[in-house]
Amino acid sequence: TGAGKPIPITLEDSTPYFDATIEVPNQGDVGGHFVLDTGCLCQVQLFTPFVDRHQLLTAFPHAKQAGFSAGAGGATQEMSGKIPAITTTGGK
Numbered sequence: 001t002g003a004g005k006p007i008p009i010t011l012e013d014s015t016p017y018f019d020a021t022i023e024v025p026n027q028g029d030v031g032g033h034f035v036l037d038t039g040c041l042c043q044v045q046l047f048t049p050f051v052d053r054h055q056l057l058t059a060f061p062h063a064k065q066a067g068f069s070a071g072a073g074g075a076t077q078e079m080s081g082k083i084p085a086i087t088t089t090g091g092k
Helices: 048-053
Strands: 010-012 015-024 028-035 064-071 074-080 086-090
Touching: none
Parallel strands: none
Antiparallel strands: 010 015, 015 028, 015 086, 064 074
């Protein structure tokens, strides 16, 4: 019910994924195959390989450092910024 629309989700090794594009200033839409993490307290979380590949820190110069954490994979700097839009693109 409501104004929402269903989106295609695939299960890969019991992990739900969906395809979407994010709007990036001066680049247009950048597509990806994203994990649907219902346990995340964030709206959208993008990791370093995707951010670096699409030069998102350059595209979003107003992003601010939002935290720092460390674990088995090493240190992580968290950045926060606003993505103008995210749009689902259908099945894989």
